Amino acid sequence: MFTITTPRLNLQPTHKNCWSICDQNSHDLLGKIFFHNNWFNIILKPKSLHLGVATESGYGLIKALNSQAVKAKTDLPHARLYLKNMGFVQVEDHFEVTPETLQYPDLYQILNAKLGIDTQHIRAPKYPTATQIVDAGMDFFNRPIKLHPTAYQAWQKLQQAAQADGIQLIPVSAYRSLNYQAELIQKKLDQGQTIADILNVNTPPGHSEHHTGCALDLTTDGDQPVLEAGFADTKAYAWLKENAETYGFYESYPENNPHGIIAEPWHWCYAHKKTG
Numbered sequence: 001m002f003t004i005t006t007p008r009l010n011l012q013p014t015h016k017n018c019w020s021i022c023d024q025n026s027h028d029l030l031g032k033i034f035f036h037n038n039w040f041n042i043i044l045k046p047k048s049l050h051l052g053v054a055t056e057s058g059y060g061l062i063k064a065l066n067s068q069a070v071k072a073k074t075d076l077p078h079a080r081l082y083l084k085n086m087g088f089v090q091v092e093d094h095f096e097v098t099p100e101t102l103q104y105p106d107l108y109q110i111l112n113a114k115l116g117i118d119t120q121h122i123r124a125p126k127y128p129t130a131t132q133i134v135d136a137g138m139d140f141f142n143r144p145i146k147l148h149p150t151a152y153q154a155w156q157k158l159q160q161a162a163q164a165d166g167i168q169l170i171p172v173s174a175y176r177s178l179n180y181q182a183e184l185i186q187k188k189l190d191q192g193q194t195i196a197d198i199l200n201v202n203t204p205p206g207h208s209e210h211h212t213g214c215a216l217d218l219t220t221d222g223d224q225p226v227l228e229a230g231f232a233d234t235k236a237y238a239w240l241k242e243n244a245e246t247y248g249f250y251e252s253y254p255e256n257n258p259h260g261i262i263a264e265p266w267h268w269c270y271a272h273k274k275t276g
């Protein structure tokens with residue numbers, strides 16, 4: 001029994017045949033993995049579903065154990081698909097994989113390849129997907145939004161503090177999945193735009209800060225244009241400049257930012273404090 005580290009996670013042995021799945025930065029518990037007599041099982045908290053945590057931890061554990069045959073049993077369609085994507089094959093009433101047939105379904109590579117994006121030559125920074133997200137209310141268009149739990153708490157404090165000063169801060173976009181980002185680009189491809197033109201406006205899947213669950217696009221009340229440079233002239237923006245940092249939020253792409261990205265005064269991100 002030993003600790004296993006994957007890009008975003010630590011798998012810590014808790015007792016015999018069991019590992020806790022923890023976020024590397026926040027140390028929050030996300031789920032558990034069991035491995036007993038070559039049988040593999042994984043349980044995740046709802047806040048960590050559909051974020052690649054199951055794949056990353058399952059692959060990480062099986063790879064590290066390097067056991068000859070790993071077996072799993074499930075009747076759930078999404079769990080069967082999960083096993084299939086990692087190279088498990090059906091044997092009688094269960095599924096099996098070996099160190100040789102185990103594979104990592106890298107959604108980042110799969111989506112970018114499908115869109116015809118060469119990941120070797122992307123200049124925009126790459127952002128890790130959140131390992132946990134929670135419901136965070138509604139956006140400007142009355143769509144439900146999600147955020148990283150810590151960012152959500154900080155966002156509530158920020159929004160309330162603004163309100164107390166007579167400033168309305170309204171979210172327009174929060175957490176976005178890699179699939180969502182890919183769909184945005186696919187829609188434009190379907191409309192006949194070239195990938196080069198699209199990438200002048202949209203970041204490739206894996207390269208949006210919204211994947212972290214900590215970034216928010218904001219607008220304010222009144223008939224303000226949404227997500228346009230004019231937001232920089234609003235009282236809300238002036239208030240954010242003055243106060244956001246107190247609540248852990250930073251403007252990711254100010255004028256002349258080192259990423260070479262056009263200024264986005266509406267885009268703010270919660271920065272986790274380092275916890276050692």
Ligand SMILES: [Zn+2]
Nearest residue numbers: 215216217267
């Ligand atoms: Zn944004």
